[in-house]
Amino acid sequence: MATKTYCEMISRSQPGPGDGGNTGSWRVKRPIIDYDKCIPAKTKKRACFTCWLLCPDCVVSKTIPPAINLDYCKGCGICAEECPAGAIEMVDEASQTGKEK
Amino acid sequence: MAEKTTILNLTEEEFVHSGNRACTGCGLSIVYRIGLKALGKNSVLVVPPSCLTVLQGLYPVASTKLPCVNVTFASTAAAATGVRSAMMALGKDDVNVVAWAGDGGTSDIGIQALSGACERGDNIIYICYDNEAYMNTGVQRSGTTPQGVLTTTTPIKGKLQVKKDVPAIIAAHGIPYVATASAAFPLDFYDKVKKATTIHGPKYIHVHTPCPPGWGFDTRYTIKVGKLAVETGLFDLYEIENGSFSLSAPSQRLVGKKRPPVSDYFAAQGRFKSLDTDMVNTIQQQVDAKWAA
Amino acid sequence: MHIIESGNVAAATGVKLSRVQVIAAYPITPQTPLTEKLSEFVESEQLTAQYIPVESEHSAMAVCIAASTAGTRAFTATSANGLLYMNEQLHWAVGARLPIVTCVVNRGIGAPWTVWNDQQDSMAQRDVGWIQLYASDHQQIIDSVIKAFRLAQTVSIPVMVCYDGYLLSHTYMPFDLPEQSEVDAFLPPFVPKHFLDPENPGNFNTVTLPDVRPGVDGTMRPGYIEIRHNLHQDLRAALDSYAEIDREFEQRFGRGGSPFVEQYRCDDARFVAVAVGSLSYQLRDVIDTMREDGIAIGVMGVQMYRPFPDQAVASALAGKECVIVFEKALSYGNQGPLYSDIKSTLYRMDDRPIIHNYILGLGGREIKTQQLLDALTESCARPAAIEDTPRWIGLKLQEEHHG
Ligand SMILES: Cc1ncc(C[n+]2csc(CCOP(=O)(O)OP(=O)(O)O)c2C)c(N)n1
Ligand code: SF4
Ligand code: SF4
Ligand code: SF4
Ligand SMILES: [Mg+2]
16 A cells, blocks of 8 residues: 555644734824934943833844834834833824835 | 842843733733743743733744743643653753743632642642733633722622632642732842742742733832832732741832822723722722731 | 353453554443453453543543544444544544544443434434444454454555444453464554654644635645545445455455355355344354245344445345344334345446345343344245335333333
8 A cells, every 4th residue: 555644634733933924004093213312322332222122122222222123113103102212102103104214 | 138139131042032022011921931940941831711811822933942841721730740740750950940820820720730739749849920810702801800900800890709819819829939029029039939940849939020911000010019019019019928927129128118009009090990989999998908917 | 261251251352362562441331340350450460551530421532532543443332322422522532534443332321311222323323424333253353353454554545444332332242362473463563654752743634714725835634524525435445454354354354255244054045134233143143044934035244334344245145035134223213224224236237136124132132033033024025025124033012112
């Protein structure tokens, strides 16, 4: 008997980004970091990173200065609300479309 | 006692992918992301139906970078036991076996299996993220929904009964580690999960997890609302390690201090709209009495 | 080596010989002695396995599901309401394609409570997608358990080994004990294709969409219906695989050769009685008596009920005048489940036999050989009569029994 291959299909998913698509398109408001106010940007030292810690969607980098991946940022505004330096502003997405970063 | 983790020394390695299906500003996304950092790569997850099922992705894409088995609603803790026994049979006992379930999956349908695993002393970590309702199915009441909360099954009067104290029920099993935590204090949560990985036997962590659409607040206030729950003295952060109780720093700080009124917390959310002043006063008195004790 | 032991001990011994790695079970009559024996094997270190004394059958199957997903050989056993309590988990185990083996010690279902034998419990699970084997004596119990593990891991589908409560589980009979070395040669260790592996993380049993969807590597992956179609195809193919496994078992152990149906004096028979489990052996005595009276009758025991071995059934019944199906289970409001299945198998024949259905023995009602003889005599005398509803054997419907 030819050996049959069994179980060629099970629901086993592989890790990868963007299961929900480019969730950046969900955004109504866009976070913009003012590097003149942002502590690590200003001091050039590893400091603060509150926005990185609290971002629900892992889209802020822990870098000097911190950067936001707008492909996936959902625009919740938690980073802006919690930034101790008031360095992040949420601006209307509509006013930004077309503009570079 | 282990060093407290700080933002600066917290690992940059991520175990959750961006672009997942969780709502904007989801508190679960925060605790999941931070919790997986604490667990690390050598972990196996067990997840029942919940918002986490959706966050984790739809076949064939997973938003979690750790191995995970999705299981039936009532079976989470028993399935974790199953993974653990397999790891023992295979001699891979250094793996963290971790159940992640919602409050409904824990306090209601899954409590029998959880109680069984605790009583048997199974070597698992069980994390209950408490968003205080069945969110995945559209905000129905659960055992841990607080009194007065409007849900789709308590639509007019709000929930009549008080919140079920699940950590106390689990602590009554005499397991080595029970802790509460909050999405608003992610580093405290991180340290608790980390500690749980070092303890043998059942570990239970109950993490309070604000949910913008379910609780009725703007997505930017997830941390603010979570903090208010702790700072008003409504949701206390503590550990019970081998039977000995200790308040964690965010709650310990409140001892002997004047706390903001619970009405601040209620006013920040739509779900408490039906609470009248009498009820708010009663709850305030209960909280004051608890803190006076 | 021959030993004399109960059916439950035969099952437990088969499990031990199969080197199961994780056992989870919850006691229920008449499965209990099987569970107790397994805990004894583990505590006395005759068997190296994890034994989890779970708090429910739902959890028993949860442990098996998770342990199997993690890559170990897992076993549980139950009866009646315990099996029903697992129902959601039975579906889950097969949808996840896990090679779990479960013994079902057949018992009637409440309400009202009954602890005695019939086959309603496992028959009610016929549509979940598990493979179902039925044993008719102690030798078949132990052999079926060993073959079940081999079959389950060959086809990635869980297997139920069913046997009659009390009639087999609690009676003592001699049976041959296979050598461990022979079982080891027959049943290689379970090596899963995918398992819960931190080095190669996968997310199992993820929510799956109605339609196909590309994976992270860009290749198209199946939707729910394709996955379920694949299960069905594999179940159909499992018939061939089981025939082969049975052949290999026969070569090694000298027993087997009739994996699907066991025929007794059927060759020249005009009439064939059909039953599942120990009843098929009880019927052999009746057939012998009738043969003495010159009636050309045989008996067919059905040993695999799902996937339904329709070809084996069809070739066993082709050309017969009348087939008489005895069942200790009922699809309430319709007819016996096996009767329905056999009827649909016969449908494709031009010259199909007439078929009768008898319901008997529910909730442990004693089945008397004389009753079987009477029923068969009646059916053989009037083979052409077909009735829409099954006939019942042994009902005592006097006035005082009502209300
Ligand atoms: C046995 C069973 N009953 C009901 C459901 C439907 N269901 C799926 S998720 C869910 C609610 C989950 O609530 P919770 O555990 O609090 O998690 P959340 O969705 O809030 O994250 C329910 C009722 C189910 N999947 N299985
Ligand atoms: S929270 Fe504000 S100050 Fe801190 S790193 Fe982010 S942007 Fe800079
Ligand atoms: S708006 Fe929300 S998702 Fe976007 S970077 Fe800020 S915290 Fe992250
Ligand atoms: S409903 Fe609440 S818990 Fe669920 S994904 Fe949305 S925000 Fe998160
Ligand atoms: Mg919930």
